[in-house]
Amino acid sequence: MKLEAEHLHFGYDAARTILEDVSFALGGTGVYCILGRNGTGKSTLLKCLVGELHAAGRILFDGKERAAYSDREIAQRVAYIPQSHTPTFPFRVLDVVMMGRTAHMAYFASPGAREEEIARHHMNFLGIAHLAEQPYTNISGGERQLVMLAAALTQQPAFLILDEPTAHLDFGNAQRFLDLVLRLNAEGLGILMTSHFPDHALYLGAETLVMKDKNLWRHGAAADVIDEESMTALYGLPVHIGSIGTRSVCVGGEIGER
Incomplete structure (x- = not known):
């Protein structure tokens, strides 16, 4: 799914501009990595792309303005995992993963056998099937990240947006997560992620966007940009x-x- 941003501007107030005239186009089938120092707008940019924040300018999915899609239609196409997720209720892990099916279900419908089948499939794929009956509040930060990924995959999107997905993972699990990104992309999923580590973009061979001074400073193949x-x-x-x-x-x- 092609993703385009045209002349994006965003600020939390008149005195604090975060993004200034940011434009890019992503083919949608590759791995894309956004680099930049703290406070350069990486997370803000992702939130603007998914509609959590509203930027001036244009955001297009497959050539169609984001505003022309309903939230439900966006959720059927794009899955987003934020930097962190604070659990407020001890749902079973399986229930959290099945929530990813919401955009494909009728309003007020409850998950059924098909939703559970899809959820368990992705939990098996990620190696977290053993967590199915655990309360979401009782698992580690790294395990929560995998649960959120399972929920995102259960949406069956065309494009996955990840904000610092390795932030809560140890060295080994961070490397395994990068390998998982490559595996998911090989199966046809477009992936856009932020990272603080240029090594991640190099390892993934990602098309790389570098944020600096509120702007998109550099954009190209990782080997050329880094x-x-x-x-x-x-x-x-x-x-x-x-x-x-x-x-x-x-x-x-x-x-x-x-």
């Missing part, structure tokens, strides 16, 4: 690009003897 000069300017410290085997890696800070 270079030492640009990343040093972006993050304000020495950044070095090297290789280990066939992989490019990005290291911050001085390199040498201490």
